[in-house]
Amino acid sequence: MNFGKLDRKIIIKQKVVSGSTALGGTTQTSELIGERFANITPLSQAQSERYGLEVGQRNYEIFIRKESQVISQDYFIEFTDYEGLHTLLITEVLNVKQNDKMLKIICHERRD
Numbered sequence: 001m002n003f004g005k006l007d008r009k010i011i012i013k014q015k016v017v018s019g020s021t022a023l024g025g026t027t028q029t030s031e032l033i034g035e036r037f038a039n040i041t042p043l044s045q046a047q048s049e050r051y052g053l054e055v056g057q058r059n060y061e062i063f064i065r066k067e068s069q070v071i072s073q074d075y076f077i078e079f080t081d082y083e084g085l086h087t088l089l090i091t092e093v094l095n096v097k098q099n100d101k102m103l104k105i106i107c108h109e110r111r112d
Contacts, residue, residue, distance in 0.1 A: 006065065009036075010037075010064070010077050011032065011077065012032075012035070012071065015028055016029050016031050030076075040062050041060065043106075047061075059106070062077065066095070066101050066102055071090070076110070077090065090107050091108055
């Protein structure tokens with residue numbers, strides 16, 4: 001992966017459960033972890049099957065520079081394109097062999 005192909009800005013956030021409501025439920029907010037430039041590629045159905053992802057949903061492969069902060073499956077990613085805002089849930093985070101300087105993140109789109 002060429003660093004010059006990191007052409008899309010993503011926002012990495014973490015879900016935070018904050019307090020309870022008057023009806024006994026909980027409210028969820030999100031905390032900004034950071035912004036990075038990334039290369040985002042939709043996965044084909046065959047590629048999705050290889051990663052053990054559900055076939056028929058939108059799955060993505062994201063490459064970012066590895067930094068000191070750890071990216072975990074508790075985080076989620078947001079990015080905007082011509083279709084609007086996408087919220088992606090992280091399924092897997094993998095190191096790429098390029099001197100340990102890149103991360104490959106496998107995600108699927110959140111459905112409400």
